[in-house]
Amino acid sequence: MLKTRGVWCGSHEAGKDQRSVANYVERMHAAGFNAIFVHLKGGDGRLYWPSKTKPEAVAPGYESFDLPAALLQECRKRSMQMHAWLIDFFEGENGAAYRQHPEWAMLDPRGRPTNHETLRGSRFTGLWMCPARRPGYTDQWLIPLLKEFAEMYDVDSIHHDYVRYPGDLAPDQYCFCDDCLDQIPIFNGCYSKTFPTEPFYHESYDREYLEAHWEQSPRVLPANWNLLDRASRSRFLLEGSFFQGGRNDLDYFFYNYRKYWITQFTRECAEAVRAVRPNIQISAAVFKNPVHSGRFIGQDWREFAPYVDIAVPMDYRDHFPGDFDTYLALLAETIQSQQRWAADFKSLLIGCAINFLFFEEERPLNAIRGSLKQGDPAAANVHFAQISDRLQAEDPSAHAAISRCIQSGSPLELENDSVAKSFWPKEKLLRVIETVAAQNSAGIVLFCEDHLHKYGLWDAVTDAFAQHRD
Numbered sequence: 001m002l003k004t005r006g007v008w009c010g011s012h013e014a015g016k017d018q019r020s021v022a023n024y025v026e027r028m029h030a031a032g033f034n035a036i037f038v039h040l041k042g043g044d045g046r047l048y049w050p051s052k053t054k055p056e057a058v059a060p061g062y063e064s065f066d067l068p069a070a071l072l073q074e075c076r077k078r079s080m081q082m083h084a085w086l087i088d089f090f091e092g093e094n095g096a097a098y099r100q101h102p103e104w105a106m107l108d109p110r111g112r113p114t115n116h117e118t119l120r121g122s123r124f125t126g127l128w129m130c131p132a133r134r135p136g137y138t139d140q141w142l143i144p145l146l147k148e149f150a151e152m153y154d155v156d157s158i159h160h161d162y163v164r165y166p167g168d169l170a171p172d173q174y175c176f177c178d179d180c181l182d183q184i185p186i187f188n189g190c191y192s193k194t195f196p197t198e199p200f201y202h203e204s205y206d207r208e209y210l211e212a213h214w215e216q217s218p219r220v221l222p223a224n225w226n227l228l229d230r231a232s233r234s235r236f237l238l239e240g241s242f243f244q245g246g247r248n249d250l251d252y253f254f255y256n257y258r259k260y261w262i263t264q265f266t267r268e269c270a271e272a273v274r275a276v277r278p279n280i281q282i283s284a285a286v287f288k289n290p291v292h293s294g295r296f297i298g299q300d301w302r303e304f305a306p307y308v309d310i311a312v313p314m315d316y317r318d319h320f321p322g323d324f325d326t327y328l329a330l331l332a333e334t335i336q337s338q339q340r341w342a343a344d345f346k347s348l349l350i351g352c353a354i355n356f357l358f359f360e361e362e363r364p365l366n367a368i369r370g371s372l373k374q375g376d377p378a379a380a381n382v383h384f385a386q387i388s389d390r391l392q393a394e395d396p397s398a399h400a401a402i403s404r405c406i407q408s409g410s411p412l413e414l415e416n417d418s419v420a421k422s423f424w425p426k427e428k429l430l431r432v433i434e435t436v437a438a439q440n441s442a443g444i445v446l447f448c449e450d451h452l453h454k455y456g457l458w459d460a461v462t463d464a465f466a467q468h469r470d
């Protein structure tokens with residue numbers, strides 16, 4: 001039985017008065033959800049509560065309307081849990097933190113912040129902030145905000161998201177800010193502070209493996225370290241070797257440094273928020289495999305256990321390869337692994353995304369539109385064949401509209417949102433919920449409330465949850 005039935009939901013969608021908030025919460029309650037994870041600190045750096053700590057970051061209109069208080073009131077009336085979904089290290093380039101402190105941003109080996117990157121062909125506008133720098137974003141901005149939130153609101157949990165380094169772009173390129181360039185060698189014991197230039201060569205290299213002589217802690221940094229520029233230092237820290245002439249193993253230390261600072265942040269956050277509200281829980285949206293995410297994004301969430309109570313791995317379909325049935329099989333297998341990885345947490349809730357379930361329906365629609373735009377109706381027809389039968393059955397007029405466009409070679413004006421909702425197979429969502437429940441999961445969290453509207457799934461989710469209610 002899925003005891004916790006949660007959903008991530010937006011802030012704007014709740015409206016800005018008690019009545020609209022009541023309707024918003026009631027809709028989710030009526031569908032059988034008993035936990036909401038509400039977006040209250042955005043990826044653009046905006047806050048959706050009347051913060052006194054950082055009033056300059058409050059989203060317009062939310063200085064006067066206290067959204068979390070209104071939500072909390074409606075949740076409590078209905079015995080629902082309310083979790084505060086707060087984005088950690090991802091800020092907007094127009095966010096107040098970055099505007100006031102550009103030096104807090106993560107930098108790549110050439111000294112550039114993340115908004116110079118290109119992600120899937122578009123300029124990346126997000127600003128990732130350095131988790132390691134002290135004083136910096138973590139201790140001067142983020143933790144004071146989380147603490148203030150916990151002081152102001154008696155929510156069920158502070159919900160971490162983006163508690164990591166950027167991995168969907170350039171996983172090995174951050175952070176080489178001035179502070180990290182200084183701190184990585186110190187953190188990893190790459191030289192002695194007492195004898196900073198002493199190489200500490202071994203008195204005799206008396207064993208076959210050079211690396212067998214590690215224990216006396218030789219100086220790792222090259223003798224010309226102080227003359228090297230940022231790019232060369234960064235390259236050494238990522239690609240160099242512990243021993244001159246040894247294996248290129250320094251990346252191990254680089255990844256450990258990143259993991260340490262992410263876990264350290266969860267620790268500092270837990271200390272700050274539990275000091276002001278001892279019974280508050282902390283939850284975190286994490287990637288599906290902590291062994292892999294430890295390497296690629298500094299997020300080995302197994303280590304969060306003392307500082308996070310509820311692990312919510314995002315087992316979204318786009319994080320798995322293959323077709324829908326492959327996804328379900330891998331999802332079941334992954335949940336079993338996650339139950340072991342999360343053994344030290346109080347609770348494990350499985351996060352599933354709704355939108356990615358409909359690749360088989362959505363991708364052909366998008367491809368038809370793209371092919372017609374490029375003046376290739378023959379290609380559009382090939383994509384159409386993949387969905388033609390289902391569309392004919394569920395939305396004959398949309399089917400006819402696409403047929404006409406392909407015949408005449410004209411662009412397709414029909415948007416995915418205008419297709420009849422029954423075109424999106426609700427069985428997919430039901431099978432995901434069944435798969436999660438079949439692994440004896442304590443609960444599920446769906447991403448997101450808006451997608452239930454978009455794909456017309458309110459009735460489906462209500463039916464699916466009916467058997468899981470107390």
Ligand SMILES: [Zn+2]
Pocket residue numbers: 106107130131132133175176177178179180
């Ligand atoms: Zn840094």
